[in-house]
Amino acid sequence: MENTNKKIELYEGRPENTEGRLPREIRTYDFLDDLGIEYLRTDHAPADNMEACNVIDDVLGVLICKNLFLCNRQKTNFYLLMMPGDKKFKTKELSSQINSARLSFADAEDMLKYLDIEPGAVSIMGLMNDKDHAVQLLIDEDVLAGEEIGCHPCVCTSSLKLKTVDLIEKFLPKTGHDYMTVHLVGED
Numbered sequence: 001m002e003n004t005n006k007k008i009e010l011y012e013g014r015p016e017n018t019e020g021r022l023p024r025e026i027r028t029y030d031f032l033d034d035l036g037i038e039y040l041r042t043d044h045a046p047a048d049n050m051e052a053c054n055v056i057d058d059v060l061g062v063l064i065c066k067n068l069f070l071c072n073r074q075k076t077n078f079y080l081l082m083m084p085g086d087k088k089f090k091t092k093e094l095s096s097q098i099n100s101a102r103l104s105f106a107d108a109e110d111m112l113k114y115l116d117i118e119p120g121a122v123s124i125m126g127l128m129n130d131k132d133h134a135v136q137l138l139i140d141e142d143v144l145a146g147e148e149i150g151c152h153p154c155v156c157t158s159s160l161k162l163k164t165v166d167l168i169e170k171f172l173p174k175t176g177h178d179y180m181t182v183h184l185v186g187e188d
Contacts, residue, residue: 008059011041021155024116028125028153032162035170040161046120047156053085057150060161064150065143067122069111069135070094073102078114082124082149083140083184090184097182098138121156124149124167127175137172137179144168144181 014029015021032039042060047053057063068081068089077100083089091103108119114134115126127137143149149164162171172179 008042008044008055010059011043013039013041015041015043024129024154025158028128031125031128031174032171035166035174037162037166037170041153041158043158045157047159056159057085060150060159062146062148062150062161064152064159065124067124067151069106069115069117069122070103071106071110072100073104075106075110078106078110078135079103079138080115080122080124080127080135081138081140081182082143084142087140087142087184093184094138094182098136098180115154117154118156121152121154123152123154124171125151125154125160127172127177129154130175130177133176135177137177138182139179140184141181142184 014033018026040060042056044056047056053064063085065082066085070079070081071077079098081094095101095103111117111119111122114130116129117123117126124137127135144164146164148161149167150159150161152158153160
C-alpha cells in the first residue's frame with residue numbers, strides 16, 4: 001500500500017534543481033555557500049501552524065526559532081527578534097531591555113522593504129538584504145546557548161539547520177550587523 005503522506009527529507013546544502021524557486025531563496029544559498037557555511041535543508045509545504053512546525057523541527061533535529069519583525073510606534077526603529085519557538089512573546093518584557101516603548105509588529109511592506117521577506121518567512125537570513133542596516137538584531141540568550149539554529153532561507157517552503165557559531169562569527173559580520181542579547185522569560 002502506497003503512503004499518501006509525502007515524507008519530508010533532509011538534504012545537505014542547496015537544491016540541485018532551482019527551477020520554481022524564488023530569487024531571494026537562491027541568493028540565500030549563494031550567500032551561505034560563498035561564506036563556506038555548511039547547512040542542512042528540508043523542503044516542505046508552508047508551515048502555517050505549530051503542528052507543521054513541530055514536524056519540521058523533528059526532521060531538522062533542532063527547534064526552529066520564532067522570528068518576529070518589530071518596530072516602534074514612529075516606525076523609526078526596526079528590530080528582528082530571534083527567540084525559542086516555545087517561548088511566549090511579551091512586548092513589555094522586551095521593551096524595557098531595548099529602551100523602546102510601544103513596540104508592535106511591523107507591516108508586511110516594511111518587512112519586504114528592509115529584509116526582502118514576506119510574512120511567514122521572517123528569518124535572520126533577511127539581514128543579508130538590509131544594506132542600510134536599518135534593522136537591529138535581538139537574540140534571546142537561549143537561542144545563543146544552542147549549538148544549532150533552525151531558520152528559513154527567506155521563504156517559508158524550506159528550512160535550514162546551521163551552526164550558531166557560523167551565524168554569529170561568519171554570517172553576521174558579512175552582513176555588517178551586530179546583535180544584542182536579550183533575556184525573555186516568556187511565562188504567563
